[in-house]
Amino acid sequence: MYIVTAKEMYDLDRYAMDEIGLDGRLLMENAGRAVADQIESELSLSDGILVLIGKGNNGGDGFVIARTLLQRGYDVTAVQMVPSSKIEGDAAYHRKLLLSMGYSFVQYDGQESLEKLCDQNSIIVDAMLGIGVKGEIRSPYREAIQTVNASPTHTISVDLPSGVPADEGVEVNQAVKADRTVVIQYPKLSAYFQYTATFYGEWKTVDIGLPAPSQHKRSFYGKAQVQSTFPTRNSFSHKGKHGKGLVIGGASTMPGSVGLTSRAALRGGAGLLTLATVPSVIQALASSTLEATYISLQDLNGYILDVKGLDLSYDGIAIGMGMGRHEEAVQVLQKVLQKASCPVVIDADGLYALEKDTSILDDRDGPSILTPHPGEMAHLLGVSIPELLSKPFAYTRSFAEKHHVFIVLKGAFTIITNPEGEQWVTDTGNPGLAKGGSGDALSGILLAYIMQDQTIGDALCNGTWIHGYTAELLTAERHSEHDLLANDIIEGLAQTYRTLSL
Numbered sequence: 066m067y068i069v070t071a072k073e074m075y076d077l078d079r080y081a082m083d084e085i086g087l088d089g090r091l092l093m094e095n096a097g098r099a100v101a102d103q104i105e106s107e108l109s110l111s112d113g114i115l116v117l118i119g120k121g122n123n124g125g126d127g128f129v130i131a132r133t134l135l136q137r138g139y140d141v142t143a144v145q146m147v148p149s150s151k152i153e154g155d156a157a158y159h160r161k162l163l164l165s166m167g168y169s170f171v172q173y174d175g176q177e178s179l180e181k182l183c184d185q186n187s188i189i190v191d192a193m194l195g196i197g198v199k200g201e202i203r204s205p206y207r208e209a210i211q212t213v214n215a216s217p218t219h220t221i222s223v224d225l226p227s228g229v230p231a232d233e234g235v236e237v238n239q240a241v242k243a244d245r246t247v248v249i250q251y252p253k254l255s256a257y258f259q260y261t262a263t264f265y266g267e268w269k270t271v272d273i274g275l276p277a278p279s280q281h282k283r284s285f286y287g288k289a290q291v292q293s294t295f296p297t298r299n300s301f302s303h304k305g306k307h308g309k310g311l312v313i314g315g316a317s318t319m320p321g322s323v324g325l326t327s328r329a330a331l332r333g334g335a336g337l338l339t340l341a342t343v344p345s346v347i348q349a350l351a352s353s354t355l356e357a358t359y360i361s362l363q364d365l366n367g368y369i370l371d372v373k374g375l376d377l378s379y380d381g382i383a384i385g386m387g388m389g390r391h392e393e394a395v396q397v398l399q400k401v402l403q404k405a406s407c408p409v410v411i412d413a414d415g416l417y418a419l420e421k422d423t424s425i426l427d428d429r430d431g432p433s434i435l436t437p438h439p440g441e442m443a444h445l446l447g448v449s450i451p452e453l454l455s456k457p458f459a460y461t462r463s464f465a466e467k468h469h470v471f472i473v474l475k476g477a478f479t480i481i482t483n484p485e486g487e488q489w490v491t492d493t494g495n496p497g498l499a500k501g502g503s504g505d506a507l508s509g510i511l512l513a514y515i516m517q518d519q520t521i522g523d524a525l526c527n528g529t530w531i532h533g534y535t536a537e538l539l540t541a542e543r544h545s546e547h548d549l550l551a552n553d554i555i556e557g558l559a560q561t562y563r564t565l566s567l
């Protein structure tokens with residue numbers, strides 16, 4: 066499923082009309098009917114439906130919805146928010162159709178009467194503003210949005226909750242807080258931001274017959290994609306086929322992180338796993354992580370001092386978990402990135418060390434994969450966290466393209482970007498993961514997956530999806546979001562693999 070900006074949606078619309086010959090009025094008919102079908106699934110004939118119709122094409126969809134539901138025998142009150150003289154184009158055509166069929170609408174005449182209408186009806190259909198919204202919300206929508214939000218009546222928005230922009234980087238001052246949104250054809254970027262996603266309520270897309278975008282820029286990565294790309298293990302495979310992985314990190318005060326990463330890599334499916342760390346961490350982990358082998362690194366005050374002599378000929382490396390933020394960590398990271406030609410996952414303190422000189426990424430032979438949470442990404446970019454979160458797609462894409470790296474920007478929606486700037490979003494997981502150690506487990510899973518027979522992009526998407534899905538499975542049964550630990554995720558991978566028949 067593609068994720069689009071307003072401009073991409075308008076371009077598609079233009080392409081469909083000019084190149085394919087699909088009439089705009091037909092697209093609007095398809096949109097209105099598809100939304101009406103969705104709304105109808107929640108209705109009984111005794112329900113009163115209030116359709117709020119704005120000036121533009123979102124309002125045009127509203128005219129089609131009102132006519133369709135009236136034809137099907139529902140009790141519909143259509144309210145036109147602006148004078149008829151302001152309605153043009155395809156919306157004016159559908160307004161005329163409504164009237165020609167013998168139906169009527171009422172003209173908006175202030176907050177007070179709208180308040181009454183909201184109270185008298187069982188469902189409000191918000192078709193006031195769509196992807197064309199710009200700037201601060203003006204009258205009459207400003208007052209209408211306040212009234213809708215103050216009303217307890219169930220609200221379904223068309224395409225977007227009115228007032229929410231399609232794109233990133235736009236502040237939302239005032240917008241409908243929908244219970245549900247029926248999205249036309251493709252979800253817009255704002256459905257995936259922390260600041261705007263909540264306005265949508267539950268949402269679903271409907272197909273109106275638009276073609277797919279000509280090039281892949283962004284898309285949603287879900288269960289179907291995982292099941293179609295996840296590599297199978299063939300009967301004749303041996304441990305060497307499933308990757309020889311190396312984890313570098315840990316410090317005497319933080320033995321757990323690399324332990325979690327190593328065990329997650331093993332449970333994730335790595336063939337062989339070696340942990341290079343300081344002696345005290347080896348002592349702490351050797352009896353619990355039996356399947357791993359260990360390399361003891363030179364230590365200074367409990368931190369890794371150097372990786373001199375460390376053989377880096379592995380199929381994949383993960384570096385940085387629990388490594389600490391000491392001065393030598395910068396050289397450790399730099400040496401590994403310079404010498405290793407395999408894919409390297411850089412996480413946690415590795416990202417902190419990277420901040421000192423990101424140009425090191427530019428000269429690498431092998432692929433680099435950065436797995437920051439928003440705090441780490443904002444630090445790397447030198448911007449505030451709110452600034453990063455207002456434009457996460459744009460910021461991560463420009464960094465990935467500039468340094469030719471993969472980025473996994475973690476969060477409730479995780480954005481995966483490849484060096485060409487293509488992006489995917491996964492949405493699995495829950496607040497049970499908002500706990501120290503979850504990221505370490507994810508790094509291990511990603512290390513295991515980048516060594517299997519799949520593209521790095523698919524490996525990263527599959528890894529983040531499975532990490533989140535495992536949390537969902539576990540909190541649906543044995544655990545809660547309060548008690549869930551990273552270790553449970555690692556042990557829970559078994560249930561995920563079995564449930565999905567992977």
Ligand SMILES: NC(=O)C1=CN([C@@H]2O[C@H](COP(=O)(O)OP(=O)(O)OC[C@H]3O[C@@H](n4cnc5c(N)ncnc54)[C@H](OP(=O)(O)O)[C@@H]3O)[C@@H](O)[C@H]2O)[C@@H](O)CC1
Binds near residue numbers: 126193202204
């Ligand atoms: N493929 C497609 O794209 C398809 C799209 N379809 C549908 O069309 C929708 C997009 O339609 P659209 O372009 O007419 O934009 P839309 O948001 O309805 O109205 C914009 C108007 O609102 C106004 N306005 C803007 N900002 C404002 C503000 N802050 N405060 C107050 N007013 C404001 C402004 O008018 P102005 O006040 O400037 O005169 C502007 O002209 C889309 O979401 C989908 O539902 C489907 O029908 C079929 C296929």
Ligand SMILES: Nc1ncnc2c1ncn2[C@@H]1O[C@H](COP(=O)(O)OP(=O)(O)O)[C@@H](O)[C@H]1O
Binds near residue numbers: 475476477497503507
């Ligand atoms: N509310 C949430 N919903 C879904 N996933 C979450 C949520 N909070 C955190 N996560 C996931 O948990 C992981 C946390 O990683 P990170 O912040 O690096 O943790 P740590 O460094 O403490 O191990 C990420 O994969 C992130 O996507």
Ligand SMILES: [K+]
Binds near residue numbers: 191192193195223225
């Ligand atoms: K709307």
